[in-house]
Amino acid sequence: MSALVHDPRDRGGLQQPMLIARDLRKHFPVKGSGGKSVQAVDGVSFTVGKGETLGVVGESGCGKSTLARLMLHLVKPDAGELVFDGDPVGVATGIAVDALRRQVQMVFQDSYSSLNPRMPVRDSVAFGPFVQGKRKDEARGIARDMLGKVGLDPGLFGPRYPHELSGGQKQRVNIARALATGPRMVILDEPVSALDKSIEAQVLNLLRALKRQFNLTYVFISHDLNVVQYLSDRVLVMYLGRAVEIGPIEVIFGRPRHPYTRALLASRPSMNPAQRIEEPPITGDPPNPIDPPSGCRFHTRCPFAEKVCETTDPALGALQDPHSHMVACHIHDPLSGHSRYGSA
């Protein structure tokens, strides 16, 4: 956090979170299923503080990308509320979606399809500033600057087309494109998962450096726990459209509480052969999000599932130590009657 840099667009002050999401919900109707829908995001609440990086992890299909698109109103939420720097989004009294998009940008996973194949990359970068009211030559100037900032020689790479760039270079262009409009917050939707390990490290370092330079707030979505650990201050763990655990990085990685988080962490290959994985491994595929399990959504795969888990949906509750650590599991709820309460 860089409290010293004051952003003139800052309205709420440092204590006001950059983004508050309250009970966000998005169900996609499935055709021909008789009114059923995929519960992509089902009541997710979290906050992103100014200058912090919130990591979002979870298996494929757990709603991470939908969550990212909800934050930018690229898909309209069915229910729930977004508050950006104290202003509710898309409400008459708050901040308009257009204004939100001037301050929040997104980097997409697929670096290939996220650049127009018929446009030189400098025009792709300049497009954002251009549609936000800059003159064409001004926008080009910004594009040149931004390409330089992400480590690409604007003279050499600017006139090129996406197919003439490598995956890492394309992702750098995408980062430049996202930053060209001068956002305060950037949503990174699996920005490095399509890249080689060596390039991945470079791009991650670049993201770190840019965050410091432009005083950015990140929401970093990934299924790669190592990458999340490297970049994030706090982590949100998602399972089947729900947030199951949220807390500071060192707590989540050091002492995870939710059985799902533990299984996720345990599934990482250990670097130390002497260190055995003690946790029972997670088995099977995630259930169908069209018809999620009753009660706790994880109970079908949870080694500690009991009667209460099948019937009652656990709420996301704060733990005693530290208070910022929240988990949605009956094991940690004294009132649930789960036999393992206090054991984990």
Added chain:
Amino acid sequence: MLKLAKTALMTDTIVLEQPREAYEEQAIPATRVRGYWQSVFYRLRHDPVTLFFGAIVLLIVLAAICAPLIAPFDPFKESIVGRLKPFGWRGHPLGTDELGRDMLSRLIYGGRVSLMMGVVPVLIASLIGGLLGVVGGFVGGRTNTAIMRTMDVFYAFPSVLLAVAIAGAMGGGMANGMLALTLVFIPPMCRVAETATTQIRALDFIEAARASGARTTTIIRYHVLGNVLGPVFIYASSLISVSILLASGLSFLGLGVRPPVPDWGLMLSTLRQSIYVVPFVCALPGCAIFITSICCNLVSDGLRAAMDVRM
């Protein structure tokens, strides 16, 4: 010897200890950057078949444009004595028709009508159909369903039948013929544009453009049109020969141009009865149609090869 090896090893070590920047992605050696259209022209220039047939098409087009300058005779001047004469008769290089008019001049002038009938309907249909397809494909949902199902209704009829029916209902004449052909070509054009747009719309760069606050019209203008233009252009070029053939067919049936205006289809129709008198002369309009349409087709194939590239 051992010492040498050791030095070599040490140089290696030194190389490995270069600053981090040395391992950043190295720029691809600067090559000449070619834009899309530049690379299309580059490929066309190196395709002798397309160049050859393109030259023939160009020749036909030039001949039609400069018809008054190069036609040896007046295409309307009739002669009682000089009817249905073979090649080379009294300075008529390609003979005369059933009213004694010079065949070469009539063929050259006829190219004007045939090429017009070939190009204009396709052009208008690409504009209207392309626009409908892009809008439908981009907006999607009910709008798209409405547009595409309407097009499907037109698809239910064979194109020749539809053209004949429209031209027949509105009466003959060149303008009505063009209108009929335009209506026939709008549905397939619309479908090509819609398919291309739907593919583009699903890509992330459209979403990125929306995320930067661009309006739908801006996105279509800067991101969709450029990507849809290629397929539409390729398809339109392949339709030109179809259009020439259909137009000739309409004229042959008496639904296109009216006599005495020279038109290849019409000439074929009126000379049909004289096929046993001067067979080669009577076959000439058919040859002209054949050569023009096959050249257009081959050029279109070349264009497709040059433009249809994965980028």
